[in-house]
Amino acid sequence: MAAEPMIDVRDLVQRIGGQEILRGFSLPVMRGETLVLLGRSGGGKSVFLRHLIGLMKPISGRILVEGEDITGYSERQLEAVRRKVGMVFQDGALFDSMTVAENVAFPLRERGERDGAVVARKVNETLALVNMTGHEHKMPVNLSGGMRKRVALARAIVSPPEVILYDEPTAGLDPIVSDSINRLIRRMQRQLHVTSIVVTHDMVSCYHVADRVALLNAGRVYFYGTVEELKQSRDPVIRDFVDGRSDEAD
Amino acid sequence: MNLLLALGAAFQAFCTYLGQLGELASETVRSVFAGRVRLGLTLQQISHIGFGSQMVVIVTGMFTGAVFTAQTFFQFARLNMESAVGPVISVAMCRELGPVLTGLMVAGRVGAAMSAELGTMKVTQQIDALRALAVHPVDYLVVPRALAMLVSVPLLVGECIFFGILASYLVATQVLGVGSSYFLMNMYKFTEAEDIFMGVIKGFIFAVIIVLISCREGLHARDGAVGVGRATTEAVVICSLAVLISNFFLTMFLNIFFPAGV
Ligand SMILES: Nc1ncnc2c1ncn2[C@@H]1O[C@H](COP(=O)(O)OP(=O)(O)OP(=O)(O)O)[C@@H](O)[C@H]1O
Numbered sequence: 001m002a003a004e005p006m007i008d009v010r011d012l013v014q015r016i017g018g019q020e021i022l023r024g025f026s027l028p029v030m031r032g033e034t035l036v037l038l039g040r041s042g043g044g045k046s047v048f049l050r051h052l053i054g055l056m057k058p059i060s061g062r063i064l065v066e067g068e069d070i071t072g073y074s075e076r077q078l079e080a081v082r083r084k085v086g087m088v089f090q091d092g093a094l095f096d097s098m099t100v101a102e103n104v105a106f107p108l109r110e111r112g113e114r115d116g117a118v119v120a121r122k123v124n125e126t127l128a129l130v131n132m133t134g135h136e137h138k139m140p141v142n143l144s145g146g147m148r149k150r151v152a153l154a155r156a157i158v159s160p161p162e163v164i165l166y167d168e169p170t171a172g173l174d175p176i177v178s179d180s181i182n183r184l185i186r187r188m189q190r191q192l193h194v195t196s197i198v199v200t201h202d203m204v205s206c207y208h209v210a211d212r213v214a215l216l217n218a219g220r221v222y223f224y225g226t227v228e229e230l231k232q233s234r235d236p237v238i239r240d241f242v243d244g245r246s247d248e249a250d
Numbered sequence: 251m252n253l254l255l256a257l258g259a260a261f262q263a264f265c266t267y268l269g270q271l272g273e274l275a276s277e278t279v280r281s282v283f284a285g286r287v288r289l290g291l292t293l294q295q296i297s298h299i300g301f302g303s304q305m306v307v308i309v310t311g312m313f314t315g316a317v318f319t320a321q322t323f324f325q326f327a328r329l330n331m332e333s334a335v336g337p338v339i340s341v342a343m344c345r346e347l348g349p350v351l352t353g354l355m356v357a358g359r360v361g362a363a364m365s366a367e368l369g370t371m372k373v374t375q376q377i378d379a380l381r382a383l384a385v386h387p388v389d390y391l392v393v394p395r396a397l398a399m400l401v402s403v404p405l406l407v408g409e410c411i412f413f414g415i416l417a418s419y420l421v422a423t424q425v426l427g428v429g430s431s432y433f434l435m436n437m438y439k440f441t442e443a444e445d446i447f448m449g450v451i452k453g454f455i456f457a458v459i460i461v462l463i464s465c466r467e468g469l470h471a472r473d474g475a476v477g478v479g480r481a482t483t484e485a486v487v488i489c490s491l492a493v494l495i496s497n498f499f500l501t502m503f504l505n506i507f508f509p510a511g512v
C-alpha cells in the first residue's frame with residue numbers, strides 16, 4: 001500500500017462571482033516532497049493555496065491534511081491545521097505596524113517563546129538566510145517588493161511548520177537572490193523534511209526545487225508528474241507553457 | 251409592490267447586520283472567557299483610546315456646558331429663576347449630554363481610526379496573514395479594543411460631565427452673576443447619585459456599540475482603498491446614529507430604575 005499523502009485535495013470546485021475558478025481540482029502531495037504548481041496568471045493558483053489552510057471554503061470537494069478533512073472546520077479548529085501548514089503570501093502581507101524584526105518574531109512569540117534573547121537570535125539567523133541582515137528596523141512600507149517577499153518568507157520559516165506553501169517566492173527577485181531562495185527551499189526540505197507546495201512561473205526555479213510538477217489549466221490539474229516527464233512531454237499546452245510561447249501571431 | 255420588496259430587502263439587510271454584530275459580540279465574549287486576553291495590547295489601546303481622547307471630550311463638554319448655561323440663564327432670568335440653572339445643567343449633563351457627547355466624539359475619533367486600521371489590514375491581507383499564523387483576529391484585534399473601550403468610555407463620560415459642570419459654574423457665577431452658593435446648593439439638592447449612574451451605564455453601552463460597529467465595518471472592508479474609505483465613513487455614521495437612537499431608548503428604560511426628579 002502506498003504511503004498516505006500529507007495533503008490530498010479531491011475534486012475541489014470554487015466559483016467567485018459567477019466565474020468558475022476551480023472545476024474539480026485534485027492533487028495529492030506526498031510527505032517530504034516539493035511539489036511545484038504551474039499555471040497561467042489568473043488561473044487560480046493563489047485561490048487554491050488559500051483553501052489549503054481554510055482561508056477560503058470550497059463549494060464542493062474535500063481537502064485532507066494528514067487524513068483529516070478540514071473543509072468543514074471552524075476558525076478555531078483550523079488553528080491546529082495552520083500551526084502545521086505555513087504560507088508565504090504572494091505580496092507578503094507583512095504587518096505594517098511592525099518592523100521587519102517584529103514581523104519575523106511574531107510567530108515565535110505566538111508559539112509562546114518569551115525569552116527575548118532566543119527570539120532575537122532566531123530572527124537574526126532567519127533574516128540572514130534570506131539575505132535581509134541589516135534591515136531589521138525598517139518598516140515594511142519602506143521595503144522594495146522583493147525585500148518584502150523575503151521578509152514574508154523569513155516569517156513563514158522562522159518557526160518551521162511541517163508544510164510550507166510558497167506563493168511565487170522568486171517572482172520579482174534578481175537571479176542571484178532567486179537562486180539563494182531556491183537553495184533555501186531545498187535546504188528546508190533536506191534538513192527539516194518540510195513538505196512544500198511552490199507556486200511559480202519561473203521555470204529555472206521549478207527545475208531547481210521540484211520533485212514533482214503539476215500544471216493547472218482551466219481549473220483542473222492538466223499535468224502531474226516528474227520534472228523529466230514535464231521536459232519530455234509533447235503535449236502542446238504543456239510545451240507552450242514550458243517554452244514560454246503564446247499562440248498569438250506577430 | 252416594488253416598495254414592499256425594497257422595504258423587505260432593507261429589513262433583511264438590517265437583520266443581517268444585527269446578526270453580524272451579535273456574532274462578533276459572542277465571539278469576543280467567548281474569547282475573553284476563554285482567557286485569551288492580551289494585556290499588553292489592551293493597555294496600548296487604553297492609552298490610545300482613553301488617554302488620547304481626553305482633550306476632545308473635555309473641550310466638547312466644557313463648551314457645551316458653557317453655552318447651555320448661558321441659554322438656560324437667559325430664559326430662566328425672565329421667570330426670576332436664575333439660581334435653578336445649576337441643577338438643570340448638572341442633571342442634563344449627567345443623564346444626557348455627558349454620555350451622548352462623549353459617545354459622538356469617541357465614535358468620530360476612535361470609531362473611525364479602528365475601522366480604518368482594521369479595514370486596511372483586511373484589504374492588504376494582513377488579517378489573512380494573522381489567520382494563517384493561527385491567530386484569531388478577534389483575539390488579537392477586537393478583544394483588546396473592546397476591553398479598552400469598556401474601561402475608557404465610562405471614565406471619559408465622567409470627565410465630560412465634570413468639565414461641563416465646571417464650565418457651567420464658571421460662566422454662571424463669573425459672567426452671568428448668579429450667586430455661587432445658590433448655584434451649588436441647588437445643584438446638590440437636585441442632583442442624585444442615580445443621575446451619575448445613568449451617565450456611566452450609558453457610557454458602557456455606547457462603548458459596546460461603537461467598538462462592535464467599527465470592528466464589524468473594518469473586518470468586512472473590501473475593494474481596496476475605496477472600500478476602506480467607505481468602511482470608515484459608515485462606521486462613523488452608523489455609530490453616531492446608533493448612539494443617538496439607543497440613547498433615547500436607554501433614557502426611557504433607565505428612567506424606570508432611576509426615575510428623574512423624585
Ligand atoms: N476575492 C476575490 N474576488 C473576486 N475574484 C477573485 C478574488 N480572488 C481571486 N479572484 C479571481 O480568481 C482568479 C484566480 O486568481 P488567483 O489570484 O488565484 O490567480 P493566480 O493563478 O494566483 O495568478 P497569478 O499567477 O497572477 O498570481 C482571478 O480571475 C481573480 O480575478
Ligand SMILES: [Mg+2]
Nearest residue numbers: 045046090167
Ligand atoms: Mg497568485
